[in-house]
Amino acid sequence: MATTVLEPTMTRTAALAKRSVLVDWLTTVDHKKIGIMYGAWAFFFFVIGGVEALIIRAQLARPEATLVSPEFYNQLFTMHGTTMIFLAVMPLSAMFFNFMIPLLIGARDVAFPRLNAMSLWVFVLGGLFLNASFLFGTAPNGGWFGYAPLSGRQYSPGPHMDFWVLGLQILGIASLAAGVNFFTTILNMRARGMTLMRMPMFVWATLITQVLVLLSFPVITVALILLMADRLFGSGFFVTAMGGDPMLWQHLFWVFGHPEVYILILPAFGIISEILPVFSRKPLFGYSAMVFSSAFIAFLGFGVWSHHMFSTGMGPLADSFFSLATMLIAIPTGVKIFNWIGTLWGGSLQFKTPMYFALGFIAMFIMGGLSGVMHSVAPADLQQTDTYFVVAHFHYVLFGGSILALTAGAYYWWPKMFGKMLDEGLGKFHFWTTMIGFNLTFFPMHFAGLLGMPRRVYTYPSGLGFDLYNLMATVGAFFLAFSILVFMWNVIKTWRSSERAPADPWGGATLEWTIPSPPQEWNFDDEPVVTERDAVWGMKRAAGVRMLPEPVAGDGKGIHMPGPSWWPLVVSLGILSFFVGFMFDKPWAFPFGPVTVFGLLLTTFAIFKWAYEAPDAHATNH
Amino acid sequence: MALPRALWRRHLPLGLLALFAVVVLAGCAGENYPQSTLHPKGDFAELVDAVFMKTVWWATAIFILVEAALLYAIFKFRGKPDDPEPKQVHGSTVVEIIWTVIPAAVLAFVAVPTVQTIFKTAEIPASSPDGQKPLTVEVIGHQWWWEFRYPELGIITANEMHVPVGRTVDIRMKTVDVLHSFWIPQLAGKRDLFPNRETRLWFTAKEAGEYPGACAEFCGLQHGKMLFYVMADTPADFDAWVARRMQDSVTVVPMAAAIPSDTVGPAADATGLMDTLTVSPMAQAAMDPRVAEGEKLFLTKACAGCHSLKAVGGPPVMVGPNLGGIGARRMIAAGWMRNTDENLKHWLQNPQEVKEGVLMAGYTLSDAEAEALVAYLRTKQ
Amino acid sequence: MAGHADAAHSNAGKYIQIAVVLFALTALEVALYEVCYGGLKTMAPGLGASLEPWFVEVLLLLSAFKFWFVAMFYMHLKFDMKLLSWLFLFSLIIAVIVIGALIILFGYNRGLWWPGGKW
């Protein structure tokens, strides 16, 4: 808003060249760099969570095994769940939100670039903080659901669950800030002519996901605050001796937890809805139905949380209500699957790797969806809940759903993000190894569960008939790990290749394919104008061409871009310090010790500096 | 990669299908799965199984139809890059309505029996199939073992619940510490245990047999080894079992054993009580001299501080499981190990090795001492 | 952008009127409490007794009015984009669902309105 502060003799390029690479990435507010960092960190955490899973599977390969101690096992499955949900799948989705949303809606950046950078750094620091617990041998051990009173002070002394309670609060800040940011971005930064009903499906999915984040994360935040108060300040919210009720934790957790499931899967739906039309060369079937079904799923998502609690004995009325509400969700979800198949129908299917993964997603998600309907049958759920049947179900949804879709998205958008194509041969090899490994791992779990194997057990006796299924799952898990190695090899191979990707390798329908790969810092030389859904197909049709001509790189002259800033990173450090303080300050003072106070002051200070930072809106190459 | 790719293409679907078949068939094969939810042996489990199988058939039918449609589309509409643009269809309201209504109708077929079963299973029958009043059993969860009380009979036992076939069991549950979940898959679904609220469940065993159960709510370190057995006896066997519990040898239990549940460890002055103790007639009568030795050890080695051997009339609150009839139980260490002499000895000598974190500390026992204890406990039938 | 709502803005007089209403409603709330349970109970026992059964309902109603006035006029929802009202309303609906459901579920668990609902 103030006048531009620019050294008149220095061009932007020269100014940026002076900064070291490290400083550039630490201070960047560019949504594309932030997106790439989200992806890199999320993949790092994904590998950690995967290694945890492999150790779990190795321990369970045989009955009565003693590979790991029960304590370490409990830490492993707690951190595996927490990591995969909060540090892998959510931020992998965030990678695409960050990189793709401004491109898909034809914007220069997100609404609040610095807030965006803050979300990233808070997420990274929160993730590192959670995993740092392993270094002290005190990783969280009370399950990703942290049920009280086991997670309370009496039954879980030591810092284990403190790491969890504080780590999730930190991560919640990142999610909420990103939620506000992307909600605003999508509603307010769309290209001219891009009405809501012309938005690409992934944008819709993102918008609805942000609504879920904004309305569900405050609930878990409060629940975590209550648990933190119990653990650190001696209150008794979940201590029955004081009149507290463990049921409250369960309700609050699942009021958040169920929408969270849709936070994990809706972006996947969005990615699939982008990929299928492009590789079927045919628009998405039933666009409006897809929009409304997403919205309906999200809304119902707030009314079904107690289906995670059928075994607590809520009474027949509540059980019936939550049973029926849960079944209702099957309808819009079915509509989605049918519409995807409708999109394929009559198309001219192009079998590239993204399409492979997208089709694999549909095939696997149907399975996860149907086992989900089985859970909605409350009496049947009394047999299934907390067994390997549930483990099988949600891995079909989260791996067979989310991860396959995110992988599809990675293959699809890789050329746009990095300017190089991932190898098709390796990609398809990756696909088949994934499908085999995935099904070999998780399909037998259905049976282990139905035959009576509970979840979260570090070992099981022989003679109950679980042995074969567990062995299969373990073999499958290592096969699945191999498929991830194939993907990593593909990435390295692509990295080292010098072949450049064209701007529009797939014949895309959305705006990102009209600009060079990778995009220039300012995204679009001219703000695009949209006149219809699948805007770029419209442009191609209007021009009578199959492919638009390769765009010429612009010089970005006169385009206002936000400048880099240190303050998002500093605020994140302040927030981290604030929360870490609660762990180490206990003996010093109640309730705020020096580290917490320092964190608070640093955060406040940095926010003020941030607020009054000169808006470095310099024009490029003026 | 030309060769492998061709191989993949040709054999992969078949291979997956074969694997699928093996897994499915293995799961259906019955008798080898004593903890199975698919082979109900009680009325509650049967009600659940009936509604579950309904869902399974619907789900399977839908699965086959939708996956078939998907596969058909994949194979039918393969295109080449230079094919002409296919017809640009944007959707169809009629089709959308159809595929909204049909699943809704299918769900109605699932929803109705679901709600019926919810209400059926929620209601504890007023009388058993055999006409008797249901037998009340109180289940108390502990980290990491199960206590069972029969208030009408005055019996307390642990980790092995005896029920008569044909008589409904009315279960009332509570936990003394964290949440647990009570689950005997062949007889009934799960029900969680809360510290502040009684939860209830019921079932009637239809066939005599030994039914393994497990804790199904994560409850800390040894959640994995919090197992138990339900022994469904014929009415005659059950009466015999009750009679044996009534006659459990009278063992002097130090008063200090009645310690509150949150304190841990042996009664402080258990050894001081030795002077007042007399060896029980039963131990004296036993042929094996180790039995008398074992009884002495049971009292001096602080076992009695946490465990009672009396199923009836023992102290109301004990830290450790009640051991009335321990000699005849199928399993030890909360359903984890077979109750053989060898295992029992190992357990007594190395409880932390068998079940790390369990409250039973290692009271150094020589081999001879452990064997004497085993011999003594074995007499508790 | 900032000026878009200016034309429709209510003037200071309107704001004062609303302030007065808010103050009056608050006074009514406190008075209701005083009559039913507080110091005025002895002075007007009949009135207190007749109002008492509706105490919670009336209080919630009065608060809802206050809430509505502040949101509509002070927060300009009445004059601003409809989207903002929907945004707020949708959040409030979810919030009320959560509060209501929890109260119902816990009341049920404690056997408050379903005899034998204690399991």
Place this chain on the structure above:
Amino acid sequence: MTTTTAALDHHDHDDAHAHHTSLPIDNRKLAIWTFIGSECLFFATLISTYLVYAGQSVKGPFPTDIFSVGLVTAGTAVLLFSSFFVVMALDGAQKGDRKKMLTWLSLTVLCGVFFAGMQVYEFWHFYHLGLGYSTNLFSASFYTLTGFHGAHVALGTLWLATILKDAIKGRVPPKKALNLEIAALYWHFVDVVWIIIFPVVYLMQMRS
């Protein structure tokens, strides 16, 4: 801590103003409304907790032993008036009436300080009546609910004071009235939350 993001939203001047917006509304105003929507669930959860636990404490002191309606009614009135003051200040800011803006904004900040002070006094008073944070279920849920509201008041006061400082230096011309409008929206929200808390916590709990 979610409140931190609110401050950031407000102070974030990054919005690429060269870019048009799709809706006739500034990014920051949309963002604060989004954030307020999110905050609804934050307070709904706290209020739920308080209500679910009402009457569940196993030992005293209980609300009837502790609360006195007088002081908190004064605080309530002050908070309501501050909402009125801040709309007047905003009116001044939008019309370029600097004196009007400064007067009413100063009053608003004073109200914020008074309310926060009232709460600190109240907590101190309750503490000396034997109601520590972890004394019983009532105390913990009461302090958590009203404490987080108080933290919002404190943050809002700091925010408004910052704008007051800018305004005194002449940095809040009419075209920047949005800065005040956003803070005012947040302030009103804090007020409506109290409109719920006051009867639910204080008046209803005092029933004997």
